[in-house]
Amino acid sequence: MTTSTSTFDIAGWRGALLTALLALAFGFLGAALWSLTGLADNRTRAYLLDNPSILQEVAEALAAEDARERLASVSDELFTPFPGAVIGNPEGSKVLVEFTDYNCPYCAASLEDVTRLVAEDPELKVVMREWPIFDGSEDSARMALAAGMQGKYREFHEALFRMGDTSPSGVEAAARAVGLDMDQARIDAASEAVGLELVKNLTFAQALGFSGTPAFVAGDTTIGGAVGYEKLKEALDDVET
Structure with a gap:
């Protein structure tokens, strides 16, 4: 018009x-x-x-x-991870929250930036929020959380992005590649706890006004998009520990 x-x-x-x-x-x-x-x-x-x-x-x-x-409305719950869904130091004093989707090419591109930040700062804890917004992403998000319950979130996260196949068979191949107990992983992936986590993450994202992935929170700063290492580092440097 x-x-x-x-x-x-x-x-x-x-x-x-x-x-x-x-x-x-x-x-x-x-x-x-x-x-x-x-x-x-x-x-x-x-x-x-x-x-x-x-x-x-x-x-x-x-x-x-x-x-x-908006951040005040979701309080500290945003910074409390689902069991095992953490990259970096689980007890770290500095926290970065990332909303991610395995079918998002910009999330894949941001993986290198987050990996570098973690390698440089032993106090950094990256709280991962699985937010499957692309078609066909829910299975991979559920398996990632199941991997977290077995203490292998990061291994699965990196393997699935590296392998690049988010079909059901591709998700299982990545899970097997990192040594998950597959019987337990399938049970956990289909569990109510995992389903509630995905709903919670959607609620967080909507409350914060995010429209896509990746999206980040550092302290009281919200960041949408694959902004690169320097901007993420700058936001983290401004966070009081």
Whole structure:
């Protein structure tokens, strides 16, 4: 559907956006005082529109505050892993949460970054949240959690990404390759505990506003996408231990 410029007031829309940002940034009372003092005249609007970085900074500050509020809503439970679903030091003082899917190529690309972070920091604990959002991913997510219950989450996680086959036979091949007790793994993968974990992870992801994988949480910072080693390291360095 094409919007006609004759019926859409571009200038009015930009002015409304500016007013909304000012109201949110300074509070409605502050915005009102701003207006009464005469500062919110056309010159001020022109200045801000000519310097869009100011609006960008306001938007980023609001997004950061929203992320903190979303994190507060899920509290410490987010940082408590499903049994065994951890990479790195299970008792580490610094925590990174990762939402992952075995059919996600960007998750596969991020594996190297997470592996490097773990190798460099003996205090890093990576809490893995299986979030099977692609078709055909649930079997692999369930088997990963079953592997965690046998103390072999990381081995399975790396093997499945390396082998790249998330079909039922491929998932079992990866499980056998890392030495899982297959009878027990099948029972655990189909268990209520694993099913509840997948529902919980979906709930966490929705509460945090994530739209895809991979997604990360470091302290009070949420990160969506395969952002690379440097950005993850920077977020972790800002976390107080």
